[in-house]
Amino acid sequence: MSKLVATAIAVVATAAAAVVAAAEPPAGAAACSGCHPASPRVLSPVPRLAGVDQAAIVRALLEFRSGQRPATVMDRIAKGFTDDEIRALAAWFATRP
Amino acid sequence: MKASRRAFIKVGVAATAAAALRPVRTFAQGAAARVVVVGGGFAGASCARALRQAAPRVTVTLVEANPTFTACPFSNAVIGGLRELHAQRFTYERVAGDGIMVARALATGVDAQARSVTLADGARLPYDRLVLAPGIDIRWGALPGYDEAAAAQMPHAWRAGEQTLLLRRQLEAMDDGGLVVISAPANPFRCPPGPYERASLIAHYLKTRKPRSKLVILDAKDAFSKQRLFQAAWAELYPGLLEWVPLSRGGNVTSVDASTRTLVTDFGRHQAKVANVIPPQKAGRIAEAAGVADRTGWCPIDPVTFESKLQAGIHVIVDAAIAGAMPKSAFAANSQAKTCAAAVARLLTGAVPSTPKLINTCYSLVAPDYGISVAGVYQPSGGQLAEVPGSGGVSPADAPRATRAAEAVLAEAWFRTITAEVFG
Numbered sequence: 001m002s003k004l005v006a007t008a009i010a011v012v013a014t015a016a017a018a019v020v021a022a023a024e025p026p027a028g029a030a031a032c033s034g035c036h037p038a039s040p041r042v043l044s045p046v047p048r049l050a051g052v053d054q055a056a057i058v059r060a061l062l063e064f065r066s067g068q069r070p071a072t073v074m075d076r077i078a079k080g081f082t083d084d085e086i087r088a089l090a091a092w093f094a095t096r097p
Numbered sequence: 098m099k100a101s102r103r104a105f106i107k108v109g110v111a112a113t114a115a116a117a118l119r120p121v122r123t124f125a126q127g128a129a130a131r132v133v134v135v136g137g138g139f140a141g142a143s144c145a146r147a148l149r150q151a152a153p154r155v156t157v158t159l160v161e162a163n164p165t166f167t168a169c170p171f172s173n174a175v176i177g178g179l180r181e182l183h184a185q186r187f188t189y190e191r192v193a194g195d196g197i198m199v200a201r202a203l204a205t206g207v208d209a210q211a212r213s214v215t216l217a218d219g220a221r222l223p224y225d226r227l228v229l230a231p232g233i234d235i236r237w238g239a240l241p242g243y244d245e246a247a248a249a250q251m252p253h254a255w256r257a258g259e260q261t262l263l264l265r266r267q268l269e270a271m272d273d274g275g276l277v278v279i280s281a282p283a284n285p286f287r288c289p290p291g292p293y294e295r296a297s298l299i300a301h302y303l304k305t306r307k308p309r310s311k312l313v314i315l316d317a318k319d320a321f322s323k324q325r326l327f328q329a330a331w332a333e334l335y336p337g338l339l340e341w342v343p344l345s346r347g348g349n350v351t352s353v354d355a356s357t358r359t360l361v362t363d364f365g366r367h368q369a370k371v372a373n374v375i376p377p378q379k380a381g382r383i384a385e386a387a388g389v390a391d392r393t394g395w396c397p398i399d400p401v402t403f404e405s406k407l408q409a410g411i412h413v414i415v416d417a418a419i420a421g422a423m424p425k426s427a428f429a430a431n432s433q434a435k436t437c438a439a440a441v442a443r444l445l446t447g448a449v450p451s452t453p454k455l456i457n458t459c460y461s462l463v464a465p466d467y468g469i470s471v472a473g474v475y476q477p478s479g480g481q482l483a484e485v486p487g488s489g490g491v492s493p494a495d496a497p498r499a500t501r502a503a504e505a506v507l508a509e510a511w512f513r514t515i516t517a518e519v520f521g
Contacts, residue, residue, distance in 0.1 A: 024151065024443075024451065028474070030435035031456035033518050034428045035511050042517045044510040072492070072504055073458055073472045080474020080488030085454065 026088035028081060035073075050096035057090035130155045130445045133214050133224040135204045135383055137161030137189060139168070139430035140415040141230035143519045145197045147438035155445060158222055159192060160214065162203040166520065169288065170427045171512050172257040176265045177298030178306075179465055185257055187520035207387035209408040225410070226441050228403075229389065229396075230434070231381025232256070232416045233287045233425075236394065239377040240353060247355035251372040254295075255287060267371045268299065273307040275370030278360055280350040281316045285395065286378045287416050287425045289322035290471065294461040295373070297327065300335040301464050313367060314341045315360060316348040322424070323461060323471055323491050330463040330501075350374070380417035387411055395419045400477035402440035402450050403433065412437050421481035422473065429457045431515060452477060454485070460508030468504030 036049045049057065063069035065078035065086075081089070132155055134145045145159045166187045174180040193199045200222070206215035207227065214222045235253060237244050243251070252267070254260040268277070277299060281292040296314050303310040312335075320343075321327075331339050342348040347364025354361070358372045379385075379394030389396045389405040396413040397406040400421060405411045414437050415430040423429050432455045440450035455475045460468050473489035475482045492504060 024439055025435075027452065027454035027476075028456060030147070030439070031428075031432035031454075034431050034456070034515050035458060035507075037514045037517065039517055039521065042514050042521075044514050045506065046510055046514070072500065072507060073470050076472040076488065076490050077456060077458070077474060080454070080456070080485035 026092050027085055029089055029092050032089075032093075049093040052093055054090045054094035057093055058086055061086045061089070130225045131158070131223060132156070132226050132228065132441060132445075133158045133160060133222050134228040134230060135160045135214065136230035136232060136381065137163070137166055137192070137199070138230060138232050138416075139427040139515070139519050140232075140434045141228070142166070142189070142192050143431045144228050144230060144414060144434035144438050146192060146195055146519070147435040148441060149195050149197055151438055152442040152445065153196075155442070156198070157196075158198040158200055158224075159189070160200045160202055160204045160216070160222070161189065162201065162217075164188070164201060167257040167261075168427070168512075168516065169255075169257045169291075170515075171509075172254070172261045173291070173295040173298045174462065174465075175257075175261050176254060176268070176295060177302045178265065178269070179298065179301075182258075182262060185261075187516055189520070191521055204383050205386065207383065207411070209388060209411060212410055225445060226412065227387075227410060228412045228414065228437060228441065229381075229384055229387060229417060230414050230430075231383045233378040234381050236377040236379050240350065240374070242353040242355065243374055243376055247353060248374075250355040251353060251358060251369075251374045253374055253376055255291075255375055255378070264371070264373055268302060271307065271310070271370045274309040275307070275311075276367070277303070277310060277312045277371045277373070278367050278369035279312070279314045279373045279375065280353075280360055281314055281318065281321070281348075281375055282377050283317040285419075285425065286375070288459075289424050289426075290327075290459060290461045292316075292375050293321060293323070293327045294463070296339060296341075297330070297335070297461070297463040299373075300331070300339045304335060304338060308338075310338070312339045314339070314348075315350050315362060315367065316341060316343050317350065318348075319343045319345050323469055325494060326469045326491055327461075327463065329494065330467060330469070334464055334467070380413070384413060384417050389413050390417075391419075393419070400480065400482045401452055402444065403437040404440075404444075412441060421475070422484045423455065423457055423475050423482050424459065424471075424473075426457055426459045427515060428459055428511075429455070431519060432456050455482065458511070460504060460511055462505055462508060463501075464505075466505050467498075467501045468506070468508045469501065470504055470507075 064074040134141045168185045189199045203217040252260045252264040254264040352361045358369045360367045380390045384390040398418045403412045414433045416425040436453040443450045458472045460470045469492045471491045474485040
């Protein structure tokens with residue numbers, strides 16, 4: 001229950017921060033497009049993130065971080081992000097066009 | 098003479114005081130802010146475009162002398178005969194299409210007080226904030242015997258283009274059984290794993306085309322990026338062909354003689370058939386002219402905004418900057434450029450920049466189907482960009498060949514993605 005509340009607060013806080021910053025990407029988000037194509041025209045085995053379900057991104061990053069999900073580099077990168085940062089990243093990409 | 102000099106100093110002091118008293122211009126209402134970005138590589142082009150997106154009202158000018166950009170990542174594959182140089186070339190059409198003014202000119206000076214950039218033709222570009230992304234310059238003269246004329250005999254190929262092709266042609270012209278020597282510089286320099294990827298792909302060329310040849314890396318260091326992975330792969334793929342000579346075993350090149358392609362170390366002389374001298378480097382020339390480079394030749398910056406610690410209003414990104422633990426790579430360029438653009442957008446409206454988190458991922462090819470990587474996550478800490486504890490690292494030492502093959506595919510996908518992101 002308290003975890004749910006914390007999540008809700010984090011989501012609200014993230015949303016508020018997004019409004020204040022006029023849709024500025026959260027910490028770390030700008031770097032992802034180095035490998036995850038922003039453009040649908042780019043041919044890559046690395047998936048695009050724009051519009052991907054928020055919960056799916058959170059789950060993927062948490063599993064990469066814990067080592068549950070097989071990875072080449074994403075395990076090493078996910079270890080650099082906190083739970084809150086992961087949620088903010090997921091919320092950001094889920095709403096990208 | 099004396100009087101006029103004193104008068105000049107007085108005027109100078111007055112001007113400085115006025116600048117200090119002048120309120121910081123912000124652009125929340127009305128007036129369009131002007132940002133000039135110098136350098137159209139991965140860093141500069143990415144920063145200009147990100148700024149345009151973050152702050153559409155800002156007038157962004159990108160100053161770049163070359164009509165096309167020639168990418169360094171994957172240029173080692175060109176040297177090794179696996180790729181053609183045209184695949185490395187990108188134009189600024191799409192950058193200009195974003196509404197960025199692309200000034201094809203050489204920036205020769207910066208007046209940090211007046212806030213203007215001087216171009217080679219004498220024109221001045223006023224700015225509210227300046228971003229310098231000039232990449233590297235060769236520190237000519239730091240290695241005795243290695244000057245611009247010597248580079249025509251012993252190419253550095255550390256800025257992609259004609260130098261890349263020159264090194265490739267020399268390898269193609271060499272008879273089987275020849276000695277190829279690469280000299281690798283001390284830290285810091287552009288692309289830390291680059292010399293070793295290059296050695297790998299030249300070794301691949303020699304193994305498949307000129308198998309009686311030999312490759313020696315003379316290194317000014319005792320350790321290098323992804324070292325264990327490279328060395329394990331070399332032992333597996335290129336045994337007896339590739340030799341790495343570290344500093345402690347006489348690897349430090351102290352002078353070169355271009356006329357005989359000789360590299361001299363404290364321990365001996367190496368006469369090469371083909372010599373690739375990767376020389377000591379420094380921040381691109383404009384950094385010195387702008388007064389943002391320190392005695393090391395590189396530019397100290399604030400890790401949140403990338404603003405110079407030496408000159409207000411000037412930001413320095415990537416290769417030219419002292420970015421703490423972050424390497425000088427194209428991935429880092431895109432990451433730093435966007436972080437800097439977000440900070441500049443905020444500073445222009447008087448807002449406080451948010452604390453960034455940056456990522457680097459860097460692939461190296463040891464063979465066409467054998468890739469390895471290093472990744473890192475960085476954040477400001479103690480006035481520097483530091484690695485987030487527990488994050489990052491290199492590919493596993495015990496990964497199967499399928500993983501190496503997958504990373505080679507990912508390396509190429511990365512290049513397609515990042516070049517589309519920055520220039521497409």
